[in-house]
Amino acid sequence: MQLPKIIHWCQKQIHVCISKLPIEIERQALCNTHSAPVKYMCVDHEELCCAECLFTQHRKCNQVDGVEKTAEGLLQSDTVDRLGQKLQQYEDCLIQAKTEGEETIKYIDETSDKILEESTELRDKVLKHINNVVETHFTDLVKKVKEEKERLVNFVDTVSDRKLLVASYAQTLKETGKTPLPILVQDYLKIKQQFNDLTKLGLHRSVVELHSDASKELLRILECFQLEEVKMMTVSIPLGGLDFTSARMKMVCELPDSEGDVTGGCYLENGDIVLARHSSKECLYYSNEKLVRKNIIKGSPRDIICMQPSELLISVQLERNIGIFDLVDLKTIKDQFITKHIEGFIYSFAVSSEYVYAACSTFILKLDHEGNTVEKIIVDTSTYSVAVNKQQEIISSSCETHKLSVRSQCGKKMYSYSHEKLRYPYGLDVSFCGNIFVCEQTSNNIHVLTPTAELLKVFEIASPRCIRFKENSYICFVGSKGNKTKIWDFVPT
CATH class of the missing domain: 1.20.120 (Four Helix Bundle (Hemerythrin (Met), subunit A))
Structure with a gap:
C-alpha cells in the first residue's frame, strides 16, 4: 500500500529534525592493550589498567589502586x-x-x-x-x-x-x-x-x-x-633559563637540624626534601622546609634518589649496596637493589629514564631499573659523584685528579674541566637546562659550567658538600660538611 504524499512529507521532516539533535557520546577511559574499561591505577608505573592487565602486567607491583580512589585522591590533594x-x-x-x-x-x-x-x-x-x-x-x-x-x-x-x-x-x-x-x-x-x-x-x-x-x-x-x-x-x-655570568645566589632558608656531614639527598615530586646525613647515619625528611621525620639507616646513608613515586633508593656504605625504602616511613623494602655483588663502596648515584648510575670511586656502575649491571665504566680514582643530563651524558668528578669529566652514555670522555680553585670536587648536579654545578669543598665555592664543561661563573659559598636541584627550577639545596643545609635560588642580578 502506498502512503499519501502528506505522510511522506511528515516522515522526511521528522527525519531532518532528529538528525539535527545533538547526540552526546559519553567518553570512556579504555585500556590501551585490551580496549576494556580501566578499573585500576598502577602507582608504581603511573599506568591505567583493566582487570586483565592487573593480573598479567602489574601483579608484582607494590601499589595498585582503584581508578575511583585515584581520582578522589587527585581531587582531594593538590x-x-x-x-x-x-x-x-x-x-x-x-x-x-x-x-x-x-x-x-x-x-x-x-x-x-x-x-x-x-x-x-x-x-x-x-x-x-x-x-x-x-x-x-x-x-x-x-x-x-x-x-x-x-x-x-x-x-x-x-x-x-x-x-x-x-x-x-x-x-x-x-x-x-x-x-x-x-x-x-x-x-x-x-x-x-x-x-x-x-x-x-x-x-x-x-x-x-x-x-x-x-x-x-x-x-x-x-x-x-x-x-x-x-x-x-x-x-x-x-627557555626559562638564566644567564649565569650575571646571576647571583639568593638564600631562601636554612633547614633546621641539618648540621653535620650531609652527603646527598633529593627533591621529591611534591617539593619535599630527603637528606642523607652520613655522620649520624640518618635520613631527614623535610616538608615545607620543616623537619617532619628522622630515621636511622643501618650502615650509614650516602645518597638518596626517588626512582618510583612510592620508593627511595638509598646508598648504604657499610652494606656496599643500594637499599629500596618506603617513601612514607623510610622503612626497608629490599636490602639489595644491585643483583650482583660489587667490590667497593657506593657514594652517590643518578637516575635516568633507562638506567641508574652509581659512583664507586674507581668506576661508575651502570644498572637497569631492576638492579642488573649493564656496564662498568672505569673513571679516575676518588670519583664520589655522578649525574646524568637529558642527552644521557654522564658527568662525574674526581677528588684525586681535581677534574670534572663529561662522558657519552658508553663511557667515552667528551669534555673535561679543571681550575685552580677546584681542589676537591666532591658533589655535583645538572640543572634542567643542562648547566653543570660542582661543589668545591675545600675552596668554599660552586663552579657553574656549560653542558660542554666551560666555566660560566664561580660562586663563593661555605663548605659545600653536595647540591641537588628541584625539578625544572633553579632552586636547590646545598649540603655542608659542618654547617646547616641551605636552600638557594639562582636569580638574575
Whole structure:
C-alpha cells in the first residue's frame, strides 16, 4: 500500500529534525592493550589498567589502586593543582619568550636602520670608486639581519604554538568537575606525559646584539680595501633559563637540624626534601622546609634518589649496596637493589629514564631499573659523584685528579674541566637546562659550567658538600660538611 504524499512529507521532516539533535557520546577511559574499561591505577608505573592487565602486567607491583580512589585522591590533594601551576609557569615563560622575541626583532630593525643611515651619510662623503666596498657591506648586513629575523620569526611561531597547546591543557584541568573520574585520571596522565615531553624539547630563546664599526671604517675608507663584516652576536639561552655570568645566589632558608656531614639527598615530586646525613647515619625528611621525620639507616646513608613515586633508593656504605625504602616511613623494602655483588663502596648515584648510575670511586656502575649491571665504566680514582643530563651524558668528578669529566652514555670522555680553585670536587648536579654545578669543598665555592664543561661563573659559598636541584627550577639545596643545609635560588642580578 502506498502512503499519501502528506505522510511522506511528515516522515522526511521528522527525519531532518532528529538528525539535527545533538547526540552526546559519553567518553570512556579504555585500556590501551585490551580496549576494556580501566578499573585500576598502577602507582608504581603511573599506568591505567583493566582487570586483565592487573593480573598479567602489574601483579608484582607494590601499589595498585582503584581508578575511583585515584581520582578522589587527585581531587582531594593538590596534585592536579600542582600540574596546573607547572603549566601556568611554563605558559608564562612562553609568553615572556614571545615578547622578548618580538622585542628583539624590533631591536634588530631599529639598529639595522640606524647602521644603514649612518653608513649612507658617510658613503656620500667618499669617492665613487669605493661604492663597491659599501655595497658589499650593505649586502652583508641585510643577509645577517634577514637570517636572524627568519630564525626569530620561526622561534616566535613555535612559542605561540606551544602556548596554545599549554593553554588547552590548562583548560582541560580546570574543567575537572565536569569530567568522569576515569577520564580525569586519563587526561591527567596524558597531559602530564605530554607536558614532560614538551619541556624536554629544549626550546631556547636568543639574546641578539647587532653591531657594526662601519662608521669608523668609512672615516678611514681611503685606507681600506673592504669594510669589516657585520657582527651579529647571538647567545642561546634555554627557555626559562638564566644567564649565569650575571646571576647571583639568593638564600631562601636554612633547614633546621641539618648540621653535620650531609652527603646527598633529593627533591621529591611534591617539593619535599630527603637528606642523607652520613655522620649520624640518618635520613631527614623535610616538608615545607620543616623537619617532619628522622630515621636511622643501618650502615650509614650516602645518597638518596626517588626512582618510583612510592620508593627511595638509598646508598648504604657499610652494606656496599643500594637499599629500596618506603617513601612514607623510610622503612626497608629490599636490602639489595644491585643483583650482583660489587667490590667497593657506593657514594652517590643518578637516575635516568633507562638506567641508574652509581659512583664507586674507581668506576661508575651502570644498572637497569631492576638492579642488573649493564656496564662498568672505569673513571679516575676518588670519583664520589655522578649525574646524568637529558642527552644521557654522564658527568662525574674526581677528588684525586681535581677534574670534572663529561662522558657519552658508553663511557667515552667528551669534555673535561679543571681550575685552580677546584681542589676537591666532591658533589655535583645538572640543572634542567643542562648547566653543570660542582661543589668545591675545600675552596668554599660552586663552579657553574656549560653542558660542554666551560666555566660560566664561580660562586663563593661555605663548605659545600653536595647540591641537588628541584625539578625544572633553579632552586636547590646545598649540603655542608659542618654547617646547616641551605636552600638557594639562582636569580638574575
